[in-house]
Amino acid sequence: MQKLIESIRSGNKRSGARAISIIENNSSEKISLLKLLAKNKVKARIIGITGSPGAGKSTLVDGLIRQLRRQNLTVGILAIDPSSPFTGGALLGDRVRMQKHATDDGVFIRSMGSRGTLGGLAKATKDAVKVLDLLGYDVIIIETVGVGQSELEIMNLAETTLVVLHPGAGDTIQAFKAGLMEIADLFVVNKSDLPGAKKLIHELELLLEMTKIRTANLWITPIIETIATQNQGIESLCGQIEAHYQFLLEKGILEQKRRLSLEKEVFDTLFELLEQKVKNYQDKEEYSDLRDMLIKGEKNPIEIAEIMFTNLFYDKNE
Numbered sequence: 001m002q003k004l005i006e007s008i009r010s011g012n013k014r015s016g017a018r019a020i021s022i023i024e025n026n027s028s029e030k031i032s033l034l035k036l037l038a039k040n041k042v043k044a045r046i047i048g049i050t051g052s053p054g055a056g057k058s059t060l061v062d063g064l065i066r067q068l069r070r071q072n073l074t075v076g077i078l079a080i081d082p083s084s085p086f087t088g089g090a091l092l093g094d095r096v097r098m099q100k101h102a103t104d105d106g107v108f109i110r111s112m113g114s115r116g117t118l119g120g121l122a123k124a125t126k127d128a129v130k131v132l133d134l135l136g137y138d139v140i141i142i143e144t145v146g147v148g149q150s151e152l153e154i155m156n157l158a159e160t161t162l163v164v165l166h167p168g169a170g171d172t173i174q175a176f177k178a179g180l181m182e183i184a185d186l187f188v189v190n191k192s193d194l195p196g197a198k199k200l201i202h203e204l205e206l207l208l209e210m211t212k213i214r215t216a217n218l219w220i221t222p223i224i225e226t227i228a229t230q231n232q233g234i235e236s237l238c239g240q241i242e243a244h245y246q247f248l249l250e251k252g253i254l255e256q257k258r259r260l261s262l263e264k265e266v267f268d269t270l271f272e273l274l275e276q277k278v279k280n281y282q283d284k285e286e287y288s289d290l291r292d293m294l295i296k297g298e299k300n301p302i303e304i305a306e307i308m309f310t311n312l313f314y315d316k317n318e
């Protein structure tokens with residue numbers, strides 16, 4: 001495992017991909033990998049991008065990559081689709097779209113789906129971020145598809161979160177309902193070449209005004225107009241991302257966020273270990289005895305769970 005870590009540290013993409021597979025597949029090597037990864041303090045900037053399906057997130061990411069590469073920064077991208085059972089492979093359209101960067105050594109693109117990651121997809125994403133950081137990428141972009149609870153949790157990993165809206169989709173109200181307003185550090189109104197963009201911006205401004213979300217923490221959430229397909233507004237978007245980062249630094253919010261995140265990691269890992277232990281227990285003879293009792297009606301589910309709970313913590317065989 002130490003060898004794998006060293007290889008990742010030297011920038012070997014294949015080793016990085018292997019480590020992410022270990023994370024996704026919950027193989028027995030996972031905890032030793034995580035222990036070694038934990039020794040490295042994440043240095044990369046983490047940018048999250050979310051919004052309704054088809055809003056132009058991947059096209060924007062593509063533009064961001066181009067802009068960042070121009071500044072000589074290397075970029076790692078995690079495209080996370082909680083609704084997709086596919087992992088790692090190349091089945092997400094995002095990979096195809098961003099394929100032109102595939103030959104660029106300074107860019108690494110990886111998709112992750114929902115397939116049975118212990119501890120949840122957000123935890124797996126957090127672990128994958130550590131791998132990308134160890135590979136040496138300066139900026140890590142996390143794109144999530146769709147609008148659900150797990151997306152909100154995944155976006156929590158980012159220092160700066162971009163919420164992408166587009167005209168004609170009734171997006172403001174949808175975004176509001178989905179809880180996206182609260183997590184946005186920056187709003188991007190993409191497809192501003194299409195009719196309705198001005199109206200959308202106006203709606204958004206009203207909503208921000210009404211909810212006062214905009215001025216929470218004294219950060220004025222900007223609205224940036226882009227036409228991702230024409231690479232318009234990307235520079236201004238990069239400028240605002242940088243401004244937000246400086247704001248976080250100045251206010252000490254970054255440090256506070258890091259501390260909270262560390263603490264959260266303790267509990268996430270604890271739950272993950274417990275989940276693993278429960279899963280292992282299901283393969284034991286002891287459990288099949290308990291299951292028999294349950295089926296015969298000798299004990300009810302609560303009683304069985306309580307016995308298991310005790311046994312899990314006093315397992316003499318481990």
Ligand SMILES: Nc1nc2c(ncn2[C@@H]2O[C@H](COP(=O)(O)OP(=O)(O)OP(=O)(O)O)[C@@H](O)[C@H]2O)c(=O)[nH]1
Pocket residue numbers: 052053054055056057058059060145146190191192193194226227228229230
């Ligand atoms: N007119 C116009 N079309 C755009 C713009 N940006 C993206 N598109 C188009 O919108 C479609 C969806 O773009 P994507 O970048 O795949 O959007 P996405 O948000 O990543 O989509 P999902 O990942 O499926 O949720 C594509 O056909 C893009 O070419 C834009 O600024 N203007």
Ligand SMILES: [Mg+2]
Pocket residue numbers: 057058059094143145
């Ligand atoms: Mg996409």
